Amino acid sequence: MADKTPPRARKRPKQSRSLFTVNAIQQACLKILRDEGADKLTTQRIADVAGVNIASLYQYFPCKEAILSDVYDAALDDLAQLARQRFTEIQARANASLREGLAAIIDMECEQLLVLQELEPTFFKEYQHNFDAHQRIDQLTQSLNNPSWETWLDDWLCKHECTGNPKLRNLLLRQTLQGNLRIAVQQHPELLASNEFRDELLNLLMAYLQATPKPTNAS
Structure with missing residues (x-):
């Protein structure tokens, strides 16, 4: 089954006044989520906090989910900038050892998902x-x-003498990491902040990378 696509804005503002209105709506959405909680998030409440007419809100957004889509897009931009700033730290830990590098990656992944x-x-x-x-x-x-992130990760992993086919190994490692994080978000989001969860995920990945392959039976 295809992934659901969230509602999006009706149109993008071009004039400064329109940009101000849309930004006020986005900031009002964030303020309500932060101060009042998601249960209080309605288009009328957003319009009230933003100080705009509800008709003006609907001119740009068909529903509150479309506003949330804009808020999430902005959050992703912020996370990308933060990841860029943290790359030197991640690279240093990655150069220290395989385990340190994976721990840094898991920490960043969990922290990004926690924000979202x-x-x-x-x-x-x-x-x-x-x-x-x-x-x-x-x-x-x-x-x-x-x-790209995938290219960097593959190049880094290939520098370590791990067992197995490097291309397949790296693909399975990425899928294992992303799969476990996706399940955590869906079923146990509180685990994302757990050091025990991060340590266990690290142990899982390290055990896979360092496993000794079984000899092929001679025919």
Whole structure:
């Protein structure tokens, strides 16, 4: 079954007054989520907090979910910038050892998901696949002529003497990491903040990378 696509804005503002209105709506949405909770989030409440007429809100957004989509897009941009700033730290830990590098990656992954999940848990659970931090990070890094996240991870893993087919090994490692994090978001989001969960996920990945392959039976 195809992933659900969230509602989006009716149109994008071009004039300064329109930009101000849309920004006020986005900031009002964030304020309500932060101060009152997702249960209080309605289009009328957003319009009231933003100080705009409800008709003006509907001129740009068909529903509150479309506003949330804009808020999530802005959050992804912020996470991409933060990942860029943290890359030196992650690279240093990655150079130290395989375990340190994976621990840094897991920490960043969990922290990114925590930011997105805590904004509006129900919305993010339903539309998680549409708000991919990796994709947004790749857009930023490649615009700066840097390698994609996937390319960097594969190149880094290939520098370590792990067992098995490197291409297949790296693919399975990425899928295992992303799969476990996706399930955590869907079923146990509180685990994202758990050091025990992160340690167990790290142990799982390390055990896979360092496993001794079974000898092939001679025919």
